[in-house]
Amino acid sequence: MTRLESLQHFAEPQLQFGFGQLFDDPRTGLLAFGPLEERRPLEIRVGVIGTLGSISVFRAWWQRIKGSIPAQRPDATHHLAFPGFEVAFRTQWRAPVVDIPVSQLELSSVLRSSDRHQAIFDTVSIFESQIRRRLLDDDIAVDVWFVVVPEEVYLLGRPQSRIPRAAQVPSAFRMDVRLAKRLLKQPSLFQEDMVAAEVYRYELNFHHQLKARLLDTGAVIQVVRESTIAPNGLDSLSGSTRRRQDDATVAWNLCTTTFFKAGGRPWKLARVREGVCYVGVVFKKNELSADETNACCGAQMFLDSGDGMVFKGAMGPWYSSSTKQFHLPPSEAAELVTKVIEAYRVERGGAPKEMFIHGRARFSDDEAAAFQNAAPAGTRITCVCIKRASDMKLFRLGTTPVIRGTAHRLNSKRALLWTNGFVPFLGTYPGREVPNPISIEVTHGDCEIEIVLGDVMGLTKLNFNACIYGDGLPVTLRFADSVGEILTAAPLPNLSPLPFRHYI
Numbered sequence: 001m002t003r004l005e006s007l008q009h010f011a012e013p014q015l016q017f018g019f020g021q022l023f024d025d026p027r028t029g030l031l032a033f034g035p036l037e038e039r040r041p042l043e044i045r046v047g048v049i050g051t052l053g054s055i056s057v058f059r060a061w062w063q064r065i066k067g068s069i070p071a072q073r074p075d076a077t078h079h080l081a082f083p084g085f086e087v088a089f090r091t092q093w094r095a096p097v098v099d100i101p102v103s104q105l106e107l108s109s110v111l112r113s114s115d116r117h118q119a120i121f122d123t124v125s126i127f128e129s130q131i132r133r134r135l136l137d138d139d140i141a142v143d144v145w146f147v148v149v150p151e152e153v154y155l156l157g158r159p160q161s162r163i164p165r166a167a168q169v170p171s172a173f174r175m176d177v178r179l180a181k182r183l184l185k186q187p188s189l190f191q192e193d194m195v196a197a198e199v200y201r202y203e204l205n206f207h208h209q210l211k212a213r214l215l216d217t218g219a220v221i222q223v224v225r226e227s228t229i230a231p232n233g234l235d236s237l238s239g240s241t242r243r244r245q246d247d248a249t250v251a252w253n254l255c256t257t258t259f260f261k262a263g264g265r266p267w268k269l270a271r272v273r274e275g276v277c278y279v280g281v282v283f284k285k286n287e288l289s290a291d292e293t294n295a296c297c298g299a300q301m302f303l304d305s306g307d308g309m310v311f312k313g314a315m316g317p318w319y320s321s322s323t324k325q326f327h328l329p330p331s332e333a334a335e336l337v338t339k340v341i342e343a344y345r346v347e348r349g350g351a352p353k354e355m356f357i358h359g360r361a362r363f364s365d366d367e368a369a370a371f372q373n374a375a376p377a378g379t380r381i382t383c384v385c386i387k388r389a390s391d392m393k394l395f396r397l398g399t400t401p402v403i404r405g406t407a408h409r410l411n412s413k414r415a416l417l418w419t420n421g422f423v424p425f426l427g428t429y430p431g432r433e434v435p436n437p438i439s440i441e442v443t444h445g446d447c448e449i450e451i452v453l454g455d456v457m458g459l460t461k462l463n464f465n466a467c468i469y470g471d472g473l474p475v476t477l478r479f480a481d482s483v484g485e486i487l488t489a490a491p492l493p494n495l496s497p498l499p500f501r502h503y504i
Contacts, residue, residue, distance in 0.1 A: 006408075006409065007406055007407065007408055008406070008407045008408075008409060008450075008453075009403060009405050009406050009407070010405040010406075010407060010417075010453055010454055010457050011405065012024040012404070012405060012423075012425070012457075012470070013269060013270075013454075013457050013458040013461055014269075014270040014271065015029055015267040015268065015269060015270060015461060016036065016267060016268050016269070016270040017029040017030065017032070017033035017034060017035060017036065017267050018033040018034035018035055018036060018037055018090065019033055019034075019037075021033040022270050024425065024469075025425060025426075025469055026256070026266065026267060026461070026467050026468070026469065027080045027252055027467055028080070029267060030088045030089065030256075030266065030267070030467070031080070031083055031087075031088060034088070034089065034090040035089055035090065035091075035259065035264055035265060035266045035267065036264075036265040036266070036267060036268060036305075038265060039263055039264060039265055040089075040090065040091060040264050040265070041091055041143070041259075041262050041263055041264050042091065042092065043091060043092040043093070043094055044091060044092070044093045044094065044143050044144065044258065044259070044262045045094055045097045045140075045141055045142055045143050046093070046094075046096050046097070046142065046143065046144045046145070046146055046258070047096060047097060047098035047099075047100065047131075047134070047140075047142040047144075047145045047146065048096045048098070048099055048100070048145075048146040048148060049099075049100040049101075049102065049127055049130055049131060049145065049146070049147055049148070050100075050101070050102065050146075050147065050148035050149065050150075050226070051101065051102060051103075051104040051107065051150060052101050052104070053104070053150070053226070054148035054149065054150060054226045055099055055101060055148065057148065057226050057229060057230045058096070058146060058148045058224075058226075058229060059095075059096065060231075061229035061230075062093070062095065062096070064247075064251075065082065065084065065085050065093075065251045065255060066084055066085060066086070066093070067084050068081055068082060068083050068084050068087075069081060069082040069247050069248045069251050070248065071246075071248050072246035072247075072248060072249070076427075076428070077425065077426050077427045077428070078423075078426040078427070078428050078430065078469075079246070079248070079249075080248065080252070081248055082247075082248040082251040082252055082255075085251075085255050088252075088255065089255065089259050089264065089266075091259065091262075091264065093258075096146075097140050097141075097142060098134060098138065098140055098142060100130045100131070100134065102126050102127065102130065103126075104150070106126060107123065107126060107150070107152070107153065108152065109169060110122040110123050110126070110169075111123055111152060111153065111156045111157070111163075112156075112163050112167055112168055112169045113168070113169050113170075113171045114163070114168040114169065114170055114171045115171035115199075116161065116163075116204060117199045117200050117202065117204060118171050118199050119156070119163075119171075120157055120202070120204055120205070120206055120209060121199040121202050121209070123153065123157060123206060124202075124206060124209045124210045124213060127147055127210055128210060128213050128214060131145055131214060131217070131219060132214070132217060135217050135219060142219070143220065143261070143262040143263065144220050144221075144222055144258055144261045144262050145219055145220065145221050145222065146222050146224060147210065147221060147222065147223045147224070148224050148225075148226050148229075149206070149223065149224070149225060149226060150226050151225065151226065151227055151240070151242075153206060154206075154225050157205065157206030157207070158204070158205060158206070159203075159204040159205055201490065201491050202489065202490050202491075203485060203488065203489035203490070205485065205489060206223075207223050208482070208485040208486050208489040209489045209490055210223065211223075211486050211489070211502070211503065212486045212487075212489035212490035212492060213489075213490050215486075215492060215495055215498060215502060216492075216493060216495060218498075218502075220261045220262075220501055220502055221502075222254075222257065222258065222261060224254070227241070227242050227244065228244055228250060228254075229250065229254070252466075252467040253465075253466040253467050253468075255467075256464060256465075256466065256467040257464055257465050257466070257504070260306075260464035260501060261501040261504075265305050265306070265307070266306075266464060266467075267306075267461075268304050268305035268306060269304045269305075269458045269461065269462070272304040272458070273353075273354070274353070275348075275350075275352050275353030275354060276304070276352060276353065276354045276355075276356070276455075277301055277302065277303055277340070277344055277352045277354075277355055277356075278301070278302045278303075278355075278356045278358065278455070278459060278474075278476050279299050279300065279301050279302075279337075279340055279355060279356065279357045279358065279476065280299065280300040280302070280357075280358045280359070280474075280475075280476030280477055280480055281297070281298075281299055281336075281357060281358065281359045281480075282297065282298040282299065282300060282480045282483050282484045282487070283295050283296070283297055283298075283318060283319070283326035283484060284296050284298075284481075284484030284485060284487060284488045285319055285488075286315060286488055292319070292321060293317040293318070293319045293320065293321065294315060294316065294317055294318075294319070295315070295316070295317075295318040295319045295326055296312070296313065296315050296484065296487050296488050297313035297314065297316075297318055297326070297328060297332065297336065298310060298311055298312050298313050298483060298484065298487050299311045299313065299336050299339070299340055300476060300479070300480070300483060300500060301340045301343060301344065302459070302462065302475055302476060302500070303347065303348075306462035306464055306475065307347075307499070307500070308475075308499065308500030309340075309343050309497045309498065309499060309500065310483055310487075310497060310498055310499075310500055310502070310503055311336065311339045311340060311343070311497045312487055312492065312495065312497075313328075313332060313335070313336050314332055314335075316329075316332065318332075325361045326361065327361075327363075327364050327366075327367060328367055328370075329366075330366050330367070330369070330370035331370070333366075333367045333370035333371055333374070334370045334371070334373060334374035335374075337355075337357075337370075337371050337374040337375060337381075338374050339497065340355070341355075341374070341375060341376065341379070343497055351375070351376045351378065351379050352379055353378065353379065353380065354379070354380050354382065354447075355371075355375065355379060355380070355381050355382070356382045356384055356447075356452070356455065357371060357381065357382070357383050357384065358384050358385075358386050358474065358476040358477055359383070359384070359385055359386070360385070360386065360387050360477065360480070361385060361387075362385045362441070362443045363383040363385070363443050363444060365444070367383075368381070368383050368443070368444035368445075371383065371444075380445065380447075381444070381445060382442060382444070382445030382446075382447040382452070383442070383443045383444040383445060384440060384441065384442055384443065384452055385439075385440075385441045385443050386438055386439070386440050386441075386456065386473075386474065386476075386477055387438065387439050388436060388438055388439070389416055389436060389437050389438060389439040390436050392408070392416060392437065393434055393436075394406065394408070394418065394437070395434070396422075400422040400429065401421050401422050401429050401431075401434060401435050402418050402421045402422065402435060403418075403421050403422050403423075403424065404418060404419060404420060404421035404422065404423050404435075404470060405417075405418065405419075405421070405457060406418045406421065407453050408437070409449065409450075412448075412449060413441055413442045413443075413449060414439065414440065414441040414442070414449070415439075415440055415449050415453055416437035416438070416439055416440075417437055417438055417440055417453050417456060417457070418435055418436075418437045419437075419438055419456070419457065419460050419470065419471070419472050419473070419474075420435040420436070420472045421435045423469055423470070425469070426469060430468075430469070438456075438472070438473065440452060440453060440456060456474045457470075459474030459475050459476060460472070460473065460474055460475070462474075462475040463475055463478055464501075464504075465479070465504050479500075479503065479504050482503065482504065483503045486503050
């Protein structure tokens with residue numbers, strides 16, 4: 001064990017709430033000042049789709065979050081009572097404007113198909129077709145669609161789900177995955193083979209596939225397990241219960257993401273340098289391709305407000321089986337940055353002064369040069385490699401772990417940053433194990449490492465999928481896997497860039 005004398009500590013980034021007020025804790029800031037006034041919706045209109053039991057559970061939960069929900073531990077700072085949606089967000093959440101019931105019997109039947117690809121495809125179709133029909137037929141505007149699923153959809157709608165043979169429903173079409181891959185690359189002369197192979201274009205994941213298949217409609221989707229919002233985590237179908245977060249925490253998290261997905265801005269970073277944007281580069285292998293190097297590339301652009309856009313890049317041989325890394329050729333790297341610059345101009349009226357591009361692997365010299373060459377004069381590009389690290393453990397004297405925001409500078413380009421750790425304001429460490437740092441390295445560019453570390457700390461405060469004090473990863477990488485999964489979960493058409501809220 002070595003005693004380190006040269007540690008730095010980065011103060012907790014301040015967030016801006018309503019009336020320009022600043023605070024570092026999202027829940028306390030919302031409770032005291034409300035969300036940002038800019039783009040705050042006056043009301044939120046939601047549609048809900050699920051079984052009759054799931055819809056009933058959602059409506060009961062919606063009634064509960066209209067009022068206050070006590071904290072599980074009122075004496076603990078990190079447990080805060082939920083004051084009610086309108087009190088916290090200064091926005092009216094109307095009763096669901098659309099209810100779409102689906103058949104529990106039909107769901108259970110298609111979920112148990114012996115062909116898992118067919119099972120999940122057909123389950124998604126039950127929800128997708130109903131939402132798509134309402135979007136075409138109804139004039140009622142819906143800001144967020146709540147897809148409330150019973151526990152069996154959650155458990156059986158995942159890649160590794162298995163159905164006991166005795167409970168399986170024989171599939172009309174059954175095909176080996178390897179044969180399907182060959183047929184999708186080299187079509188068969190037999191139409192029935194191509195029909196059977198079509199479902200293998202889709203990801204074995206209910207959540208990702210549903211969102212991917214509805215991207216072209218512009219619908220914003222929030223998938224919720226029924227047991228998450230049911231009293232005591234009860235599943236109405238099986239009668240079983242599961243452990244989950246307490247009611248107040250569930251309300252804080254789910255209401256925050258609903259407000260964000262409805263177009264609101266809960267908070268934003270305060271005192272951010274003008275003209276800065278952050279980009280997370282996303283890669284996902286195409287598992288259905290016969291070529292194991294084939295992958296999809298995308299980019300997520302984020303601003304100080306947490307607003308983001310997702311850009312889908314081209315599919316190509318970007319993965320190296322020898323290095324286990326993804327890299328873009330210069331032409332594709334340049335195209336990706338060009339798309340981001342264009343979107344930033346639309347949003348802010350000009351090109352950014354600084355662009356930080358985050359990735360999980362080191363960018364190559366060719367990629368970095370292409371990024372910079374594609375940027376206009378006056379825009380400085382900094383490439384940053386961010387990944388979890390476990391090669392160093394840091395212990396403090398006493399009984400509490402290392403303080404969140406502690407950094408160990410390894411050299412002028414690389415440092416370890418503890419984004420997880422003890423939070424003095426909360427009086428606790430929201431974790432179980434000794435916190436590990438993340439490794440942050442400036443691979444290209446001349447930005448000082450201290451500036452990059454401060455920016456990463458700020459980006460850990462923009463996870464609007466929850467209402468937490470701080471995240472372990474910056475938002476540029478937190479949802480990279482999920483975005484990549486959705487970009488490859490279905491054969492997507494050429495879509496214009498969509499706001500980040502469509503993907504989380």
